[in-house]
Amino acid sequence: MHTRGKAFIAGIFEHPTRKAVDKSVAQLHAESARGALEDAGLSIEDVDAYYCAGDAPGLGPLSMIEYMGLKNVRHMDATEVGGSSYVVHVGHAAQAIAAGKCKVALITLAGRPRADGMATGTAPRNYGDASPDVPFEFIYGPTVVNMYAMAARRHMHEFGTTSEQLAWIKVAASQHAQHNEHAMLRNVVTVDDVVNSPLIADPLHRLDCCVISDGGGAFVVVAPEVAASLERDCVKVLGCGEAPKNLMSGQVDLTFTGARWSGPQAFQEAGVAPGDIDYASIYDSFTITVLETIEDLGFCEKGKGGAFVSDGNLISGTGSLPFNTDGGGLCNNHPMNRGGLTKVLEAVRQLRGAAHPAVQVKDCRLALAHGTGGSLGTRMGSSTTILGRADA
Amino acid sequence: MSARKIPAPPASVENEDFWEACNEGRLMLPRCGDTGQFFWYPRKISPFTLSGNVEKVEAAGTGEIYSYSVMRRADPQYAIGYVRLDEGITMMTNFVDCDFDSLAVGMKVKLAFVEAEGGQKVPCFTPA
Numbered sequence: 001m002h003t004r005g006k007a008f009i010a011g012i013f014e015h016p017t018r019k020a021v022d023k024s025v026a027q028l029h030a031e032s033a034r035g036a037l038e039d040a041g042l043s044i045e046d047v048d049a050y051y052c053a054g055d056a057p058g059l060g061p062l063s064m065i066e067y068m069g070l071k072n073v074r075h076m077d078a079t080e081v082g083g084s085s086y087v088v089h090v091g092h093a094a095q096a097i098a099a100g101k102c103k104v105a106l107i108t109l110a111g112r113p114r115a116d117g118m119a120t121g122t123a124p125r126n127y128g129d130a131s132p133d134v135p136f137e138f139i140y141g142p143t144v145v146n147m148y149a150m151a152a153r154r155h156m157h158e159f160g161t162t163s164e165q166l167a168w169i170k171v172a173a174s175q176h177a178q179h180n181e182h183a184m185l186r187n188v189v190t191v192d193d194v195v196n197s198p199l200i201a202d203p204l205h206r207l208d209c210c211v212i213s214d215g216g217g218a219f220v221v222v223a224p225e226v227a228a229s230l231e232r233d234c235v236k237v238l239g240c241g242e243a244p245k246n247l248m249s250g251q252v253d254l255t256f257t258g259a260r261w262s263g264p265q266a267f268q269e270a271g272v273a274p275g276d277i278d279y280a281s282i283y284d285s286f287t288i289t290v291l292e293t294i295e296d297l298g299f300c301e302k303g304k305g306g307a308f309v310s311d312g313n314l315i316s317g318t319g320s321l322p323f324n325t326d327g328g329g330l331c332n333n334h335p336m337n338r339g340g341l342t343k344v345l346e347a348v349r350q351l352r353g354a355a356h357p358a359v360q361v362k363d364c365r366l367a368l369a370h371g372t373g374g375s376l377g378t379r380m381g382s383s384t385t386i387l388g389r390a391d392a
Numbered sequence: 393m394s395a396r397k398i399p400a401p402p403a404s405v406e407n408e409d410f411w412e413a414c415n416e417g418r419l420m421l422p423r424c425g426d427t428g429q430f431f432w433y434p435r436k437i438s439p440f441t442l443s444g445n446v447e448k449v450e451a452a453g454t455g456e457i458y459s460y461s462v463m464r465r466a467d468p469q470y471a472i473g474y475v476r477l478d479e480g481i482t483m484m485t486n487f488v489d490c491d492f493d494s495l496a497v498g499m500k501v502k503l504a505f506v507e508a509e510g511g512q513k514v515p516c517f518t519p520a
Binding site for chain 1: 396398399400401402404406407411429430431432433434435439440458459460461462463464465466470472473474476480481482483484485486497498508514
């Protein structure tokens with residue numbers, strides 16, 4: 001069974017908050033859900049499937065379905081693969097809809113790491129002492145930043161990638177973020193600004209990192225007959241892929257991501273090639289995340305990502321691959337340290353022609369959204385979805 | 393500047409023998425008894441066959457740096473990295489007793505046990 005064209009994204013919402021001292025996590029989820037349903041022209045009575053990941057409080061779907069008063073849910077999914085979860089959810093929702101299990105799937109994300117004072121990137125953290133890798137890794141002080149830094153270091157060693165090339169990714173994101181009134185970082189930066197910002201974990205500088213933000217978002221995936229009944233401009237789900245990638249029993253290779261496997265799955269199902277993509281939302285926890293992912297998705301040859309992203313090639317209007325036109329995680333937001341959901345949102349905006357006019361891709365017909373979860377330095381999830389306009 | 397104190401590894405019934413050997417100055421590498429392949433991290437189940445036939449072999453204690461990063465924002469700073477052991481597997485570690493600015497991918501390193509909080513010795517590496 002394939003799912004090409006068997007589900008549509010009918011509604012989206014990005015919570016405008018970036019620091020939510022006065023709202024609970026559950027409240028942020030519900031406000032995001034409300035926004036996405038309103039955008040679609042649907043109500044909570046219409047929702048018959050609910051999806052969330054590890055950011056949802058309590059018992060995930062069980063807690064949030066009760067909190068939001070969803071009465072008609074008959075399909076649930078709490079797939080938790082970090083920041084890549086929500087792009088996985090697109091695929092799982094499309095599969096469930098194609099199988100006739102549900103017709104209106106609501107997906108939410110929310111969190112408040114800023115309000116809670118979480119040391120997101122620089123404090124060693126783990127997923128619990130029972131995780132079998134922890135005794136052999138946590139003692140050495142792995143943080144989010146130094147793990148991605150090791151991927152960057154190795155990529156530089158093998159392929160000659162430079163800090164200046166990585167910096168171009170932040171430059172492009174900042175060019176886009178200047179037009180987003182909600183973006184945390186709206187100042188346009190230069191390559192020099194990035195490479196002269198303080199080293200956090202070498203070779204990554206402060207401006208190689210994404211922002212830390214509170215907030216959330218939601219989207220609604222619906223069956224074709226529901227999409228046809230709505231007045232809203234719906235976006236077609238064309239293909240999805242997901243893949244784990246890890247340390248491979250000690251055969252460590254930090255120069256590629258699971259996008260090497262999730263990408264071809266999605267392209268094959270959609271029946272399109274990387275060169276057909278008009279706009280790409282690429283998970284951007286760090287500049288290196290984007291660089292490796294672009295290579296793995298086939299937008300350029302492995303090892304040539306540095307040259308590909310340079311000289312503004314990711315900037316909408318001038319580059320060959322406009323990316324993250326909302327400013328992405330690097331400049332806009334990264335709610336609950338999970339950027340997968342917002343990647344879907346901007347892809348939908350682009351296909352609707354509803355991105356900011358300054359960054360809207362002309363005649364955008366095919367878009368890709370890619371999620372990354374966990375760490376490029378250890379174990380990660382990759383998820384890719386290809387979306388198209390309703391007539392795609 | 394004093395070195396970062398390494399926290400005690402969380403206890404697990406699966407790995408008591410590994411840590412006991414470390415306290416005796418030996419790094420024991422897990423090897424699949426069915427296929428003869430080394431693997432990392434240590435576990436009692438082979439990731440190649442899912443069998444419980446896992447052998448332990450003492451590491452030579454030499455290898456080279458696969459990648460590393462110095463945590464510049466930490467006080468004290470510390471160097472985390474991956475070492476590709478001569479046995480052919482790559483493990484996470486810290487680099488100790490060295491000038492962090494002298495580290496490089498490909499640098500030859502050797503095993504150096506460091507006492508963690510609580511007294512457990514843990515495998516680290518230093519330039520060979």
